[in-house]
Amino acid sequence: MATRREVLQGLIVSMGGAAALTACGGIANVVATSPGAAGRFYTAAEMSFLSSISDMIIPRTETPGAVDVNVPGYMDALMTDWANDETRNSHRQALSRIENELDRLVGGRFVETEESRATSVLSELDAAVFDGSKDLDGYRSVKGYISRSYFATEGGAVEELKWVSVPGRWDPSVDISDTL
Amino acid sequence: MADFDAIVVGSGMSGGMSAKELTERGLKVLVLERGPEIIPQRDYVDQLAPWETPNFDSVPQDEIEKHYPKQYGGVAYAIKESNKNFWVKDDEHPYEEAEGTSYDWLRGYHTAGRSIMWSRQTYRLSDLDFEANKKDGYGVDWPIRYADLVPWYEKVETFAGISGSAEGLPQLPDSVFQPAFELTDAEKELKSKVETTFPERNIIPARVAHITQVTDEQRSLGRTNCQARNRCHFGCTFKAYFSSLNATLPAAERTGNLTMVHNAIVQSVEYDAESNRVTGVRVVDAETNEKKLYTARIIFLNASAIASAMILLQSKSQAYPTGLANRSDQVGRNLLDHVSGAGAAGLMSGFDNMKVFGRRPSGGIYIPRYANLNGQDKPYLRGFGFQGGSTPIGDSGGQIAGIGREYKEAHKKPGPWRISIGAFGEQLPNPDNRVTLHASKRDRWGNPLALFNVRYSDNEHTMLQEASKDAVAMLEAAGCTNITASPVSLTKPGNRIHEMGSARMGRDPATSVLNGWCQAHEIPNLFITDGSFMTSSACQNPSLTYLAFSARAAHYAADLLADGVI
Numbered sequence: 098m099a100t101r102r103e104v105l106q107g108l109i110v111s112m113g114g115a116a117a118l119t120a121c122g123g124i125a126n127v128v129a130t131s132p133g134a135a136g137r138f139y140t141a142a143e144m145s146f147l148s149s150i151s152d153m154i155i156p157r158t159e160t161p162g163a164v165d166v167n168v169p170g171y172m173d174a175l176m177t178d179w180a181n182d183e184t185r186n187s188h189r190q191a192l193s194r195i196e197n198e199l200d201r202l203v204g205g206r207f208v209e210t211e212e213s214r215a216t217s218v219l220s221e222l223d224a225a226v227f228d229g230s231k232d233l234d235g236y237r238s239v240k241g242y243i244s245r246s247y248f249a250t251e252g253g254a255v256e257e258l259k260w261v262s263v264p265g266r267w268d269p270s271v272d273i274s275d276t277l
Numbered sequence: 278m279a280d281f282d283a284i285v286v287g288s289g290m291s292g293g294m295s296a297k298e299l300t301e302r303g304l305k306v307l308v309l310e311r312g313p314e315i316i317p318q319r320d321y322v323d324q325l326a327p328w329e330t331p332n333f334d335s336v337p338q339d340e341i342e343k344h345y346p347k348q349y350g351g352v353a354y355a356i357k358e359s360n361k362n363f364w365v366k367d368d369e370h371p372y373e374e375a376e377g378t379s380y381d382w383l384r385g386y387h388t389a390g391r392s393i394m395w396s397r398q399t400y401r402l403s404d405l406d407f408e409a410n411k412k413d414g415y416g417v418d419w420p421i422r423y424a425d426l427v428p429w430y431e432k433v434e435t436f437a438g439i440s441g442s443a444e445g446l447p448q449l450p451d452s453v454f455q456p457a458f459e460l461t462d463a464e465k466e467l468k469s470k471v472e473t474t475f476p477e478r479n480i481i482p483a484r485v486a487h488i489t490q491v492t493d494e495q496r497s498l499g500r501t502n503c504q505a506r507n508r509c510h511f512g513c514t515f516k517a518y519f520s521s522l523n524a525t526l527p528a529a530e531r532t533g534n535l536t537m538v539h540n541a542i543v544q545s546v547e548y549d550a551e552s553n554r555v556t557g558v559r560v561v562d563a564e565t566n567e568k569k570l571y572t573a574r575i576i577f578l579n580a581s582a583i584a585s586a587m588i589l590l591q592s593k594s595q596a597y598p599t600g601l602a603n604r605s606d607q608v609g610r611n612l613l614d615h616v617s618g619a620g621a622a623g624l625m626s627g628f629d630n631m632k633v634f635g636r637r638p639s640g641g642i643y644i645p646r647y648a649n650l651n652g653q654d655k656p657y658l659r660g661f662g663f664q665g666g667s668t669p670i671g672d673s674g675g676q677i678a679g680i681g682r683e684y685k686e687a688h689k690k691p692g693p694w695r696i697s698i699g700a701f702g703e704q705l706p707n708p709d710n711r712v713t714l715h716a717s718k719r720d721r722w723g724n725p726l727a728l729f730n731v732r733y734s735d736n737e738h739t740m741l742q743e744a745s746k747d748a749v750a751m752l753e754a755a756g757c758t759n760i761t762a763s764p765v766s767l768t769k770p771g772n773r774i775h776e777m778g779s780a781r782m783g784r785d786p787a788t789s790v791l792n793g794w795c796q797a798h799e800i801p802n803l804f805i806t807d808g809s810f811m812t813s814s815a816c817q818n819p820s821l822t823y824l825a826f827s828a829r830a831a832h833y834a835a836d837l838l839a840d841g842v843i
Contacts, residue, residue: 179338219680269464269633270461
C-alpha cells in the first residue's frame with residue numbers, strides 16, 4: 098500500500114495514475130494532473146493543496162483514492178468548463194479560507210506538515226464544521242465537490258460504490274447486516 | 278381529393294396515440310412535428326455511465342443563463358449536458374407573461390415531444406373528478422363520466438404497460454396493471470403507521486408507465502422490461518417506459534399508413550365556410566422557412582394545450598374572426614396546471630441494515646387524494662395527492678462528517694432513511710387564466726408569441742398550506758425525526774408541465790369548445806385530444822387521460838368517416 102506521500106509525488110506513473118487516466122479516458126476535458134503543476138483553472142499552489150486534502154478526505158484503501166482517480170483534474174475541468182465567474186471566485190476563496198485556517202491550526206504551512214498530524218488537524222476541523230461548533234464558509238462546498246467528483250469517476254463509482262450500469266431489476270429490501 | 282385522411286398536429290403523448298389509433302383503423306395519416314427527428318439509436322444518451330460525461334453531466338452555468346433560464350429554472354433535475362437538446366432554448370423560443378404574473382412553459386420540440394422527458398406517473402381520473410365542476414360550480418360540467426372512459430383506459434393501459442398495485446380505491450380507480458415497483462421497508466413502515474393513524478389515507482406504490490411484465494404486443498414493438506437504471510430522462514434504449522417514440526409511433530408506422538414530417542410548424546388550420554369543415558393545415562419549415570399546405574378529411578390537434586389553442590387563435594377567417602372554433606370565446610381560457618410547493622421530509626431509523634438494489638424510476642410512493650371525498654370537509658375545495666419516496670442518506674455524496682477510510686465507508690452504509698413527500702394539487706378552472714396571442718411580438722417564423730396571464734386563486738394557496746401541515750403530521754405519525762417542511766411556496770403556473778383546459782369540453786357550445794368526443798362543437802371534422810380538452814384538472818397526473826381520450830376520439834372520428842358523416 099502506497100503512502101500518501103508516494104501517491105502525491107508519483108501519481109502519474111503509479112498504479113493510481115494509470116487508473117486515473119483510464120478513469121477519465123472518456124472525457125476529453127479532464128487533463129492528467131500532478132500536485133506540483135498548475136491546471137487550467139488552479140494555480141500550482143492550489144493544485145497542491147487540493148490534492149493534499151482530497152487525498153486525506155478520500156485516501157486510497159482497498160479501492161482507489163481521490164488522487165488515484167484524478168479528482169483534482171476533474172474539479173479543474175469543472176471550474177474551467179462548467180462554472181461561471183461567480184462560482185469560480187467563490188470556490189477559489191473557499192479553498193483559500195480553508196488553507197489559511199489549516200495553516201493557522203498547524204502553526205505553519207499545512208501542505209508541508211507531517212502526514213499524520215496534517216490528517217488529524219483536518220479531521221478535527223471537519224468534525225467541528227459538521228457539528229456546527231465552527232463556521233468555515235465553503236468547507237462543505239469544497240468537500241462536496243471532492244466527493245461528488247470522486248464518485249463520478251469509474252474508480253469511485255464502480256470500485257468503491259459498486260455502481261452497476263444495468264441492474265436489470267429493482268429489489269427494495271436487501272439486508273446487508275453481514276457486511277456491516 | 279385531400280392529401281391524407283387525417284392530419285395529426287404534434288407527435289407527443291396524445292398525438293402519438295391519435296396517430297396509432299387512426300392508422301390502425303386504416304386511415305392514411307400525416308403527423309406534423311414542429312421539431313427535428315429524434316432517432317433512438319443515435320439520440321438517446323441513456324447508455325452513458327457517470328464517468329462518460331464531464332462535469333457531473335451539468336450544463337455550464339453561463340449557458341444556462343443564456344439559453345435555458347426558464348427551462349432549467351423549472352426542471353433542473355431533468356436537464357443535463359447530455360440531454361439538453363431535448364429541451365428548447367428559451368432565447369430561441371421566447372414567450373411573454375402579463376405584468377405581475379409568471380409562467381413556466383417547459384417543453385421540447387422533436388419527435389415524441391415531451392413524452393420522451395415526462396416523469397411517467399400514471400393515474401386514472403374518477404367520477405369524483407368528472408363530477409367536481411358540477412358540484413361546486415367552478416368551470417362547466419364534464420360532458421362524460423368515468424364509465425364512458427373505462428374501456429379506453431383499459432385499452433391504452435394494456436398497450437402502454439403500467440406498473441402499479443390494485444387497491445380498489447374509488448377516488449383512484451385501478452388500471453390494468455403490470456407488477457408494481459415494491460415499496461422499500463421504510464416506505465412500508467410509513468404506510469403502516471400513516472394508514473393506522475389516518476384511516477382515510479393510503480400509501481401505495483407510484484403507478485408509472487414502465488413495463489415490468491412485458492407482453493407479446495410490447496415485445497413486438499421492440500420493448501422490454503424496465504432495467505431499473507433510472508435513466509429515463511435520457512431516452513430508453515430498452516423502450517421500457519411509454520413514450521410516443523418507444524410505443525405509439527412505431528405501432529403507427531408498422532401499419533404502413535403513417536407519414537411523418539418534421540420541422541413543420543403549423544401556422545393555421547384552413548377552414549371552408551361553405552362545407553363547415555377544416556380542410557388542411559398551413560405549415561412553415563423550421564429550417565428552410567418554406568411554406569406548405571397539407572390537406573386532409575379530418576384534423577386532430579395534439580400540439581399541447583398551449584400550442585393547440587394558439588393555432589386556433591391564429592386561424593382567423595370571416596366566419597371565425599376571433600379564432601377557429603372560438604365562438605364561445607373559451608379558446609385559450611381556463612388554462613390549468615397542477616400546483617406543488619408544499620411537502621415535508623424526515624429521517625426514519627430502524628432500517629440501518631437495509632439497502633436497495635437497482636434504481637427505481639420515477640419516485641416510489643403515492644398518497645391518493647383523501648380530502649373532500651365524501652362531501653366538503655376541508656377549508657378548501659377539491660384536493661391533492663402526494664408523490665414521494667425514500668432513500669438511505671448514506672448514498673448522498675459529500676455532506677457526511679468525517680474524513681479518510683471511515684468517510685469512504687460511510688457512503689456505503691445505509692444509515693437512517695430519508696423520506697420525502699410533495700403535494701400535487703388541483704387548480705380550479707378560471708376563465709381569466711389564459712394564453713393569448715401577443716399583439717405585436719412574433720417569433721422568427723412570424724408566428725405571434727404566447728402571452729400568459731395565469732394566477733392561482735385563494736383555494737390553491739389554502740390547499741397547499743393545509744397540505745404542508747398534513748405532510749408533517751404524516752411523517753410525525755410514522756415516527757420520523759428531523760422533519761423539515763420548507764415554507765409553502767407555490768410552484769409557478771406551468772411548472773408541473775400539466776397544461777390543460779384551453780379548449781375545454783362541455784355540454785353547451787356557448788360555453789365550451791369541444792363536445793364529449795373531443796370534437797369541436799362548431800366544426801365536426803376538427804378534434805383536439807391533448808390537454809386542451811380537460812374541463813377540470815383533477816389532481817392526478819393527466820397523460821393517461823389524454824391517451825384514453827385520444828384513442829376514444831380517434832375511433833369515433835374513424836366511425837364518422839366510415840359512415841360518411843364527415
